[in-house]
Structures are given as structure tokens and as C-alpha cells.
Amino acid sequence: MELTRARLRLYYGTLPFGPGKADLLEAIRDSGSISAAGRSMGMSYKRAWSLVEEMNAAFAEPLVASARGGAHGGGARLTRAGEEVLSAYRTILVKLIDHCAPEIAAIGARLRPGGVAEPDRPPADADTPQ
Amino acid sequence: MELTRARLRLYYGTLPFGPGKADLLEAIRDSGSISAAGRSMGMSYKRAWSLVEEMNAAFAEPLVASARGGAHGGGARLTRAGEEVLSAYRTILVKLIDHCAPEIAAIGARLRPGGVAEPDRPPADADTPQ
DNA sequence: GACGGTTATGTCCGAGAAAACATAACGACT
DNA sequence: AGTCGTTATGTTTTCTCGGACATAACCGTC
Numbered sequence: 001m002e003l004t005r006a007r008l009r010l011y012y013g014t015l016p017f018g019p020g021k022a023d024l025l026e027a028i029r030d031s032g033s034i035s036a037a038g039r040s041m042g043m044s045y046k047r048a049w050s051l052v053e054e055m056n057a058a059f060a061e062p063l064v065a066s067a068r069g070g071a072h073g074g075g076a077r078l079t080r081a082g083e084e085v086l087s088a089y090r091t092i093l094v095k096l097i098d099h100c101a102p103e104i105a106a107i108g109a110r111l112r113p114g115g116v117a118e119p120d121r122p123p124a125d126a127d128t129p130q
Numbered sequence: 131m132e133l134t135r136a137r138l139r140l141y142y143g144t145l146p147f148g149p150g151k152a153d154l155l156e157a158i159r160d161s162g163s164i165s166a167a168g169r170s171m172g173m174s175y176k177r178a179w180s181l182v183e184e185m186n187a188a189f190a191e192p193l194v195a196s197a198r199g200g201a202h203g204g205g206a207r208l209t210r211a212g213e214e215v216l217s218a219y220r221t222i223l224v225k226l227i228d229h230c231a232p233e234i235a236a237i238g239a240r241l242r243p244g245g246v247a248e249p250d251r252p253p254a255d256a257d258t259p260q
Numbered sequence: 261g262a263c264g265g266t267t268a269t270g271t272c273c274g275a276g277a278a279a280a281c282a283t284a285a286c287g288a289c290t
Numbered sequence: 291a292g293t294c295g296t297t298a299t300g301t302t303t304t305c306t307c308g309g310a311c312a313t314a315a316c317c318g319t320c
Binding site: 163164165166175176179180183196197198199200201202203204205206 | 264265266267268269270
Binding site for chain 4: 033034035036045046049050053066067068069070071072073074075076
């Protein structure tokens, strides 16, 4: 059985930083707005915004710069710090998959071949986009 | 700010394997029983047992061998497969901390020095032992 | 044969998290 | 001045996971 997904959450004191925040940063960078980012990943604006607030409060300088009003209602973009934190997190995951391939495969090799018997599951059920 | 904790969860198809199961395996190995393991980590027996069941069902051969009745009511121990899966997971975490130290530090370096201002917290609050 | 500690399994309930819903403020543009 | 999409923030409802209980079966030991 192959590794499907890996979720890494780092705790710096009380601040957790994991896939949720990383994906959100990425979506904000790509879309230019918090609400569009939330929509694109099936997350309520409220939640997306509160994650942004949490990050901005925990870091010395904000990771996301936002503005309201204006041309298209406002928007948000990643700061340099935001870009670099996101990049560092992505690098960690890549290195993990890369350097730990033997151990990851060793676990996978011991799994039951077809996965555990789960009675008729509606196929191709998209990943719940946390 | 220093990294306090790292939680890695691996998904093989529908089976998640993370710190909860790894710690449980370790506690079973050390205590020789599912219930003692659960107690030692503040987890109900029911939950500990269901995690064991989930693992045993997902792997080709069980990770935990259990027996009921007998001298002291029964007990549980790790199989060879259990030992090796646990070992592989631990190795992954060690390698992660080791090889990704620069990126982990890079994120930590951008955090607000004293952590976010949290009004008077009862100090030395032990980690919630998930 | 009763005892005791454990495995095994089901049901019910509550806390905490996330979603849903509701509103206000903002400001470039028309 | 009005519009529009977004940021910002609060309140209420829903849902899910885990904890709390309850019970049975098992089997060396005394």
C-alpha cells in the first residue's frame, strides 16, 4: 500500500502550524483574497479569517497583508514573511518524503494488500478538503 | 521561538497512522496490557482497544497480540511487525527533526519573540497527552 | 468453584470545533 | 451618492469525536 498523504503539524509553543494554514496561505497567494481562498478550499470565510488572524498575531510581522474597500472590495496578499514561511513548510514536507522513503515504504509494505475490507464505498469520494 | 512538538500523521489509503497510535504501541510494549497502556496515557480502554483493532485490521499481520483470561487476566504485547512499524515511525520523526532543522528554525525565527500575548496562563501546564 | 484483572463490545452523553447565519465597515469606481 | 465585493466580527446551531458507563467472556490462581 502506498502512502496517500502526510500531514505534519509543527508546534511552536502554543501556535500550531500545519497543513490547514499552509494550504490557506497558498490559496491566498494564488487568489489574492481571503474569501476566495476559503471558497476554493471549502472553508468558511470566518474560519479562514480566524486562521489568518492567529498567524498574524503569532508572527513578528504579519504573513498576510489585507486591505478592505477599494476597487474590488479589497483583498489580501502574502508578505515576504508569509512567502518564506510557506516555502519553508513545503520544503520540510518534500525533504520528509525524500529522506524517509525507506521507512515510509517499510510501513506500507506491512499493510494488508487491498486495504481493509470496507463494504461498498461510493467510489472516487473526493478528499475532504480540510 | 523553539519548536515544541511535531505531530506527523501518515495516511495509507484510509488508514491514518500518527502519534496517537505510535504512543499507544509504545505504551503497550512497555506495560504489557492494553488497559494499562490506556491508563498510562489518559486514554479510555475503549478507545485504546479500538485503535488496536483498527491497526490489526489494516495490517497484513496484527501489530498487537492479545490474550484474555489467565494469570493476571490476560495481556497484550507487540508482535515483531508491531515493533518494526513503531520503530520505523520513530525513525521518521528523528530524521525529520534532524534533516529539516534549518527550515524548522527558519519558521521559528520569524515568530514573535515572547509568543503571542496570552493573559496570565497557569504556568507549566503539562502537554495534553493525546 | 469463586475471584480478579483483562480483553472485547455496545450504548449514551457531553464538550469542543466547525459551519451557518447575521451585520457592519470600508473605499475605489461609476 | 450608490454599488459591490471584500474584510472584520459576533451569535447560534450542528456535528463529530471521545469519554463515561455498562456488560459479558475468558482463564490462571487460590
